[in-house]
Amino acid sequence: MKISGKIKGVVFASLLALVASTSGAIAAGGAPSPSTVSKSITKKPITLRVFTTAPQNKVSEAVAKEFQKKYPNIKVVVQATDFPNYSQGIQLALKSKNGPDVALAANAFDSKNGLTLNLAKYSRLYGWNKTIPSTIAQQWKVTEDYKSMAGSIQVALPTNINIVGLYYNKALLKQAGITTPPVSMEDFEKALAAAKKAGLVPLQMGNSQGHAAFLVQGIGQATDGAKSAAKWALGVTGSTFDTAGNKLGASKLLAWKEAGYIPSDVNSYSLQDAVKNFTQGQGVFLNDGNWDAGTIDAAMGDNVGFIPFPGKNVVAIGGGDAFQIASNSKNKDAAAAFLDMLISAQAAPLAWANGFLPTNVGSAKGSTSLQNDILKAYGNISKANGIVSFNNNVTSSMNQTLTTTTQALLGGQMSVATLISTVQADWASSR
Amino acid sequence: MKKGRNSSSEAILFVIPALSLYLLFVIAPWISAISFSFFNWDGIGSAVWNGFNNYSEVFRDPEQFNSIKHSLVLIGFFSVVPVTLGLVLAHLISNLETTSLIGRMSRVVIFLPQVLPLIAVGIAWKLIYSSQGVLNQFLENVGLGASTRGWLGDFNFALPAIGFVGIWLGTGLCLLLFNSGIQKIDQHLYEAVQLDGGGRIRAFTSVTVPSLRPEIRFASTITMIAALSGFDLVYVMTNGGPGGATLVPGLEVFRLAFSYNRFGQACALAVVLSLITFLFILLINRVLKDN
Structure with missing residues (x-):
């Protein structure tokens, strides 16, 4: 019994020590500035x-x-x-x-x-x-x-820069009877309807990780303009997600799903799956970033084009x-x-x-037609000062919130108004 | 008495290695989780005392509260159904020759899921449930094309779809436990039922189930813990989606801590989860007490 008493003491003391050591945390102070900065680099190994x-x-x-x-x-x-x-x-x-x-x-x-x-x-x-x-x-x-x-x-x-824009399959667009890629929102909807009529998948999308949020932001900022959209995306106090553009974006997402422009099982697969589907001819359009350009280029070559997201303002989600x-x-x-x-x-x-x-x-010069399209799109967007930060980055939980709410909207579990207010509530909780 | 004392001190010496590891890697982290759960802490910076607010938040935040509700649903799939099914199957195959080909094969096939890593299981089932997966192909072929869907992206079916994997996983383990338990049951008891004119169902309710009480208790406890603490399957198959419909506490704790940088909140949910688990284990042991 003596032994066990000692053991108890030792165990208890070491537990206390462990708790004490793990709860030690450093003080918050913000990013420090280096005291001296120099271009001359040490010669030591x-x-x-x-x-x-x-x-x-x-x-x-x-x-x-x-x-x-x-x-x-x-x-x-x-x-x-x-x-x-x-x-x-x-x-x-x-x-x-x-x-x-x-x-x-x-x-x-x-x-x-x-x-x-x-x-x-x-x-x-x-x-x-x-x-x-x-x-x-x-x-x-x-x-x-x-x-x-x-x-x-x-x-x-x-x-380096990422921009999100609209990829389109040139052959399928022609098959749908559309000769030029869309510039305005009306053009875009007309093209989606024509593609649907031709029996094609109009807009390829994968939302198991929340990438439908690109469409909401894309329509939102093309309507509201980069300046006001960027304020919200950068977390500037006093801005709100409850804008005409974002409401239009969320309602179009829902309407396009209901019209069959977006695959009905969109919540069950990811953007990477959507890219694969798009390269295999399942989709006239794909709303995605230039980070997938390499994959898409390799699979589709000259048959794919890239344009800024259609709308009143020349803008792009970019980071x-x-x-x-x-x-x-x-x-x-x-x-x-x-x-x-x-x-x-x-x-x-x-x-x-x-x-x-x-x-x-x-x-920089592109070596393929897709790379040239991306350079041209980027040139136009930066000339218009139209780059807006990803909405997903504005709080540490926003990526998850956008995933959950767009899935709920597409699954018929949430209204456009609730999506807008839930997203704004997350934004406000960190400010 | 002297002899008894010596052997108990010796026993303690034998227990020390395992006990110290248990204390260091299970009890100590649990205690520090409890202490963190009272703080507002991002995991790196300074921690601020937050009283019981993290605990009330567990029940106020729909995301966290729903995750607990989902895990209660999963108990049905991971624990209740496999234990029941395991009992019935064990009773059915108890008459099969243990060395017969069918007897051996059925045990191997039913137990196989247990030896596969859960991540691999999750990936395999994710493919089965996908839009172009085997399940939809099967439905198409039998003329049920209208019922096909992306199962894991569907609000009504995602959680049951994961639950079904739980049945598939747990049944083999329960069967194996009950099968070995049945071997120990005195055959005279079954003969007595027969003499009294009872059939196989009577034998099941009057002999098999009561005799397997310790096995049922054990199987229920471990499957219940698996249901409540699940993480890997959900993480791989849906990551909590669609729209949080399959979010479970294990995943939410991970998310709160490492994605949202809310360490204190994550610890509070983890502590609530462990209390719920304790509660269920106590309940099982109370209900399935030895006579």
């Missing part, structure tokens, strides 16, 4: 650790090779995971002492606990603001209270990958030099070769 996601790692690895040629004393190690796991683990990795020096940003607000640097000083040193379009750059600048984007604290440097520097990094200046190379003219063709549209798009 060092290792830079870069954490990113697949397939972005292909670009990072290609750039790392060039970087090592320029700085032979630096070894760059690129480590990649898939996005869902990455976004759930990156904060812990940044907190650890053996974490990355450079890391892909999962969310602009992640920096609030001070795990990554405020890059404003480096941005001035290297002149990054001259290269990056402001509509993209502001998605990675947060306000002092870490509640919305379009602020003054630069938490990450965007290195992209952005990189941050860890506060724990011992080689911050070298990390900044690596970021600078990621957006250099030298890196642009490396990004393009791997299917990424570089932020430094300048002289």
